[in-house]
Amino acid sequence: MISVKDLHKSFGENEVLKGISNHVEEQEVVVVIGPSGSGKSTFLRCLNGLEKATSGVIEIAGMELTNPKTKLHELQQNVGMVFQQFNLFKHLSILENITIGPRKVLKQSKEESNAAARELLKKVGLTGKENNYPDELSGGQQQRVAIARALAMKPKVMLFDEPTSALDPEMVGEVLQVMKDLAREGMTMVVVTHEMGFAREMGDRVIFMDDGYIVEEGTPSDIFTNAQEERTKSFLAKIL
Numbered sequence: 001m002i003s004v005k006d007l008h009k010s011f012g013e014n015e016v017l018k019g020i021s022n023h024v025e026e027q028e029v030v031v032v033i034g035p036s037g038s039g040k041s042t043f044l045r046c047l048n049g050l051e052k053a054t055s056g057v058i059e060i061a062g063m064e065l066t067n068p069k070t071k072l073h074e075l076q077q078n079v080g081m082v083f084q085q086f087n088l089f090k091h092l093s094i095l096e097n098i099t100i101g102p103r104k105v106l107k108q109s110k111e112e113s114n115a116a117a118r119e120l121l122k123k124v125g126l127t128g129k130e131n132n133y134p135d136e137l138s139g140g141q142q143q144r145v146a147i148a149r150a151l152a153m154k155p156k157v158m159l160f161d162e163p164t165s166a167l168d169p170e171m172v173g174e175v176l177q178v179m180k181d182l183a184r185e186g187m188t189m190v191v192v193t194h195e196m197g198f199a200r201e202m203g204d205r206v207i208f209m210d211d212g213y214i215v216e217e218g219t220p221s222d223i224f225t226n227a228q229e230e231r232t233k234s235f236l237a238k239i240l
């Protein structure tokens, strides 16, 4: 589903990704961990074209993102992204937040997009919030709307960048639950998170990044109980 070969990304003189290579299989759940500043967000943003790779090759769902001929908006339809800060449109209702993409990009009718949005709201446990505005919802509810909004575009891959880091602790569980449901349904997911419970339970693979490199990867138990690299061990010692 995702193939990355020797991905480099620099901001000016600052090389943030220093040669990342990886494959993500269809239906795989990959958890990315690593210290702040190690390049996790930049990696995800390169995967959906929010940042342009300096060099290297990225293929997603059969489309080569790094080929200048690829139409970025077509690729981005296949790749849903959920951010730490929800990024909902504050002046739009919950229903409008979810339907605007399908209406404008997928050319769905009002009836079709509204019906799909109601199904998605049910799926994330927010039936009845259609006509509310983002500010009227808790952080956990807003993040579940953000997930529903991404799903409304029928993506083949979902990218999550620390989706629970901005939430009050009592709201983390409800968002993780939605993500677990999605993983069990077979969604291909790349998740940057320090929620080790989620990583252990749902992760097929854990990648540890540091300083722009993938230092180590393996199954959750490989990484959490049997890390080989000193940098991985010292990072885990700080967070576990």
Ligand code: ADP
Pocket: 011, 014, 016, 034, 035, 036, 037, 038, 039, 040, 041, 042, 043
């Ligand atoms: P992480 O998500 O692991 O904390 P990031 O990918 O956000 O790491 O950042 C990695 C490095 O890239 C940091 O040094 C950060 O300052 C730098 N960086 C990220 N985005 C930009 C940007 N748009 N412009 C300049 N530097 C950036």
Ligand code: MG
Pocket: 040, 041, 042, 161
């Ligand atoms: Mg980040």
